[in-house]
Amino acid sequence: MKINIPKDVNYIISNFYKNNYEAYMVGGCVRDSILGTLPKDYDITTSAKPKETISLFEKTIPTGLKHGTITVLINSNPYEVTTFRTEGTYLDNRRPSSVNFVTDIKEDLSRRDFTINALAYNENKGLIDYFNGINDINNKTIRCVGDPDKRFKEDALRMLRAIRFSCQLTFNIEKNTYNAIKDNYKLIENISFERIRDELCKILISPNPSRGLKLLKDTKLLELILPEINSLVDFSAKCTNHNRNVFTHTLRVINNTENNLLLRLSALLHDVGKLNTLTPFNDGSFYGFPGHSIEGSRMSKKILSKLRFDNNTIKIVSKLIEHHLVLNANTMPTKYEVKKLLNDVGKNNISLLFKLQRADINSLDNPKIFLEKVSYTEKLAKQILENNEPLTIKDLDITGEDLISNLELKPGKIIGDILNYILDRVLENPNLNSKDILLELAKTRFCKAKS
Structure with missing residues (x-):
């Protein structure tokens, strides 16, 4: 050869x-x-x-x-x-x-x-x-060299590596190797979160991420490295738009995403808040998950921190999860609402949000009207960005130093409060973004705060 x-x-x-x-x-x-x-x-x-x-x-x-x-x-x-x-x-x-x-x-x-x-x-x-x-x-076989039980006892991370290679190469894990993973899965507790994180990331950005998550579930590794996701495995509530197992739904959402780690982490964790927010409606025939996106955002921060992800990844993923839900499909967002969304998610991450929303919606039973809302929101966001309309405090034609010198204020919380108030007004009307006008707005806000 x-x-x-x-x-x-x-x-x-x-x-x-x-x-x-x-x-x-x-x-x-x-x-x-x-x-x-x-x-x-x-x-x-x-x-x-x-x-x-x-x-x-x-x-x-x-x-x-x-x-x-x-x-x-x-x-x-x-x-x-x-x-x-x-x-x-x-x-x-x-x-x-x-x-x-x-x-x-x-x-x-x-x-x-x-x-x-x-x-x-x-x-x-x-x-x-x-x-x-x-x-x-x-x-197309993953097989340990020699005794698989010995190989995994030597280095328990090899169990995750076997699953990762199976995903990357679309190979099957040989029977004895697979059974040895099932027998030794608890040894993964001896492996550092950093090493587990690295293998998990490789699984998620492989051509077959859902294959990897199923293998993690079937070998019981999932219940140790991602217990919050494992809790979704048999969780299925009657909902108005999808009644399937939440874990199965999560796999479908991941399969609907492009190969981007931030996007796939967000897809993996997007519904993790459902268990804590399950609420019966009316006579109990149907259930909902009010606030599950907020709860999921909170939980994702803890999960990703435990796995030693960097702060920027945690911030972006938690924000995408917080805003992933698309509701009231018959009501379109206002320009002000889209600007608030851009401000919170960040213009560099807004495209990831729309991709996550579409991946989630395409896993539902009736996606069309929700997809139309995403497209409308995306079009409006694009117009706002193309017009370079102010979106953050940095975009204002005024600074904290201007407030301190013109209003004779001392540095402190009041400066941030005034700037956020001004920004909100400018988001509603970008024509207000002129230093003289903003100073007048700041004076009015300061006077109200004093009274």
């Missing part, structure tokens, strides 16, 4: 061979090359010890010297080079107690997670495949 090796990678491998060491491109880059997918990065494994690797290249970074990993810089591009190794007993289902350098590539490949990742290649020896990884690639 012939695999293309990039020029820089081939240079690194050749340099090892010139100095009597073995070296191979290894793991995911070999797998992706076989699948016809351009690898995102290239890892290299070698019989050379870390210090020997450092001596062979002009620019290196000792990124993981203890574990045998050196980053080699070729034309400013980083390549991770790791010495053949075996690993000692794993601690806390996360990390090995020790690393032992070896000279046999088979020993190195035997410690890897899945057969499709236990592949190595160079132009001298061709493809190295001791564990039938090619066969599993051809059969």
Whole structure:
């Protein structure tokens, strides 16, 4: 089998061979090359010890010297080079107690997670495949190298990786590997939220995110990493527009979204507030969820914070969830209302909101009239943005310093109150956005506040 090796990678491998060491491109880059997918990065494994690797290249970074990993810089591009190794007993289902350098590539490949990742290649020896990884690639199968129970006890994150690869590659998880995930699912509690978050994100932006969420549910991993979503699995209330299981509805919404992490996180969490807001109507024949978008926004902040998402992601996702609901389809929003929406969601995120709304609405039984309202709102928002109409305090023709100097005010809460009052008036009538007019409005507001 012939695999293309990039020029820089081939240079690194050749340099090892010139100095009597073995070296191979290894793991995911070999797998992706076989699948016809351009690898995102290239890892290299070698019989050379870390210090020997450092001596062979002009620019290196000792990124993981203890574990045998050196980053080699070729034309400013980083390549991770790791010495053949075996690993000692794993601690806390996360990390090995020790690393032992070896000279046999088979020993190195035997410690890897899945057969499709236990592949190595160079132009001298061709493809190295001791564990039938090619066969599993051809059969679209995710299978652990050796005993799956042992592999998952070594590093419990591998359970999420198995599901992630299943989503990314549209491969099935082999029976023994799948059963080992079900048997060991509680070990995921030993894994940091940061590592769980990273795998969850990769599942969500894969070509098959709903497949991943179903696997998480079926293996019970979901109840540990996202208990709030797991609670929606068997939750089905009689509603006026859709009566299906809320978890199933959530999967449909995710499937309706484009591949954007912020959008898919919002789709995943958009109905999480329904459990806490379930309310019977009339005689109890139908139920509603008043305020579930507000409750969902609040809950999403806690969920995403627990998973160690950055503040900007938390802010955007919670805002999209807060405003995802489209009600009263026969009543169209006013220009003022759309400006308030733009102000709260942010003009850079408004398109994501409309996409989330459409994804949600297209999962309902009667989407047409709601879609018409979204289109109307989107058209109005576009006009407002094209006209550069003021939307935020920064857009006002007046500043807090102007208020302090002209009204002889001291810095404090009153400044923010006045500016927000002025902004609200300008949102209603952009012609008011002139410094002299705004100062008069500020004086009137200040006088009322004093009285």
